[in-house]
Amino acid sequence: MAGSTEAARQLFQAHGGAVYRFAAVLVRQHQDAEDVVQETFLKLLRHLEGGGDTSNIRGWLFTVAAHAARDRQRARMRWVPWLPAHEPRVQPPVLPDEDGRLKSARESLRRLPDRDRLLLLLRAQGLSYREMAVAAGVKPTSVGQLLARAVDRWAAARKDGNAYDLLERHSHPGAR
């Protein structure tokens, strides 16, 4: 059991940063990203203690993180967003992930549909098509096609990130 804890800690050292970056771009709140990381590695510990398969632990981690992020985003939708105008005396905190780099990454993806964003992030982390299929919940044979389109949309969004509402276009394919 102590071995599992130590193994989980080592895996956190090895992959925690990648999972954090993955989650930080995927979700909108950095607190959520931290919670996703925590949930992912706690599940990893239980997975290890239960003698789970460790042949592809990186793919496993991103799959769990993707599901945790999705659940968290869904939960967020049930909450009314807090507006700074409600409490003008409180200055917004300086978030560790808002120094420009993550913010830029988020903005380059934020107009994409959720599935596109997820596929791009998974691919950027080096997951294979088979692993991506599991993590994103799509058919393995569809990953290539979906990813190719997602990359195209992302490239288009970068060229015209202002008014290029890809979400709307994606919802109405015939308009293209």
Next chain:
Amino acid sequence: MTCLNDIHIQALADGEGTDEMRRHAAACAACTARLREREALMAQLRVAVDPPVEIPALLSERMDFRLKAEATRTRQRTAEATRSRERTAAGATRLRAQSRSSDFPTFPRSFRLQAEGKWLYGALAVAAATIIAVLFVAPSIRKGDATVSAAEILAKSATQLSAAPATGVEVLEYELVLDGVPKEMLPDQIEGAYRIWQAIDHTVPGRFRFASYTPDGRMFSSIAEDPAAHRRVAAFSAEGQAYRFDVTLPDGARNLSLPEMQRLHMQASIALMQASGNQLLETIDGPNGKLYRIEVPHVSGPGTNPLWDLSDARVVIDSRDFSVVEFAVRGAFLKQAYSMSYKLLKHVTAASLDPNAFNVPNQAGEIVITGEGSAVPSHDVFLLSLRELTKLKQGR
């Protein structure tokens, strides 16, 4: 083979293409150019969406702690399952020589819980009983063996509780922080923080005095009872007005004194903790040496509607003299949330004490209400107040 479509190009750029695709791309200049373009785009994607941001240091620390805590819970669950199977009294929380918890963060002195209602006596009694448990029980635990388990400590605690001191006067001083129901039920909630002084006379059964003080040293409340003198005095302030209830106690009115009720409550709580079999005992390094830390993560009464539920109970004991250094508990009694923490300042047992120490001091401008009391102090306060109100109304 015809030229590759976008999906084939994407697959090749991702290293997922087939040999046939690769051969075509190598032979076709147009497809090679498209592949290079796609590979460049994917490289940009990796740079753009996987920025070189380090994981926050606080997250690393939190993760480290959570992994340990999770492993601890798993150990506890395993131990509990083992114990329930084997039905032995040995417990699975035997203290090991090597400290493994020195990097656990210290717990806050009070927990913030929202109480949904008010139920004074049960919650107060539970809070007080838990304090007494530590004050009476923990200092009495002394064991010369190399190892000691939480189960053994609790067993000794139960034994110790059933054998109260026969003579002498115990004097205790401690800081107390309450939250939830106990805090809300007290008049003039003073941030829920108090300094408590109490004396228990074991030579005269039922004789005691409690006094609570605000952080600025002002007496907040006090109650003294002397069955031999047939008298009980309770004093407190509410909305800036001091009150004093001075009642005579008829023969046979006394049932259980407050300390006795606390002791009985504590025996029940110890039994509850023993029944849980879910204690954790560890050593941590303190500024003056080794400390024992006992934690009960979650204890519930039997059934689906538990009378009493401890969601957390933690105590830190100095290994040199087994005195309690810190203590914190939170939970619910009759579904009412409460939490408390305390810090022991003084605990002595003397052969006797100045008799004046058992008298409740008078407060300036206090309203004195006298009458005949009963076995229940709160009943007296309520009834005597109504009588006074009736007199005033009828006198007009």
